Amino acid sequence: MRTKDVRVGQTYRCEVPFSLPYRRYRPETMGDSWWPLTWLRGSYFPLTVTDVDTEARTAQGLRMASTTRITVKLTEDQVEAAGLPLGHGYQVTGMLLDVEGEPVELPRIAALTVPVRWLHPMDTPVSAGHHDASIRGIG
Known part of the structure; x- marks a missing residue:
């Protein structure tokens, strides 16, 4: 064009x-x-x-x-419950699956x-x- x-x-x-x-x-x-x-x-x-x-x-x-990958930031409560040191700002990255284990787009x-x-x-x-x-x- x-x-x-x-x-x-x-x-x-x-x-x-x-x-x-x-x-x-x-x-x-x-x-x-x-x-x-x-x-x-x-x-x-x-x-x-x-x-x-x-x-x-x-x-x-x-x-x-579209993507099946997601990233979720952990809250301070989640960090504490996981036994990780506080104040570092953690995130979890992975694939989102439905209840049957199929990827969600x-x-x-x-x-x-x-x-x-x-x-x-x-x-x-x-x-x-x-x-x-x-x-x-x-x-």
């Missing part, structure tokens, strides 16, 4: 290329999005645009995914910065070889 065609509030299909050459997609340009995008190479997903940088030709947006929102040229209208065909990153377990 062209920068002037991208609208804030609109959802587009973002197609991440199979290759992300470091010289072109530097962490300084992509910000905190650089690392997650390396895991999303060759995939596509919906991205709702929240801002457009016309000079850098990038769009900031929100990607919704929770929504997760991630903010990403992507080049505008990666955005496509949702009703256009997906580029050859790209896989759907909205499937559980990806990104």
Whole structure:
């Protein structure tokens, strides 16, 4: 897409290329999005645009995914009951399971910065070889 065609509030299909050459997609340009995008190479997903940088030709947006992983901070009472030293701020990270032991999927929102040229209208065909990153377990 062209920068002037991208609208804030609109959802587009973002197609991440199979290759992300470091010289072109530097962490300084992509910000905190650089690392997650390396895991999303060759995939596509919906991205709702929240801002457009016309000079850098990038769009900031929100990607919704699902996860079974959770992190819970322990209260001081829980820390004391577990016999741990107080005042250290503990947390437990793991997988959320239902009563049958099946994973429970929770929504997760991630903010990403992507080049505008990666955005496509949702009703256009997906580029050859790209896989759907909205499937559980990806990104």
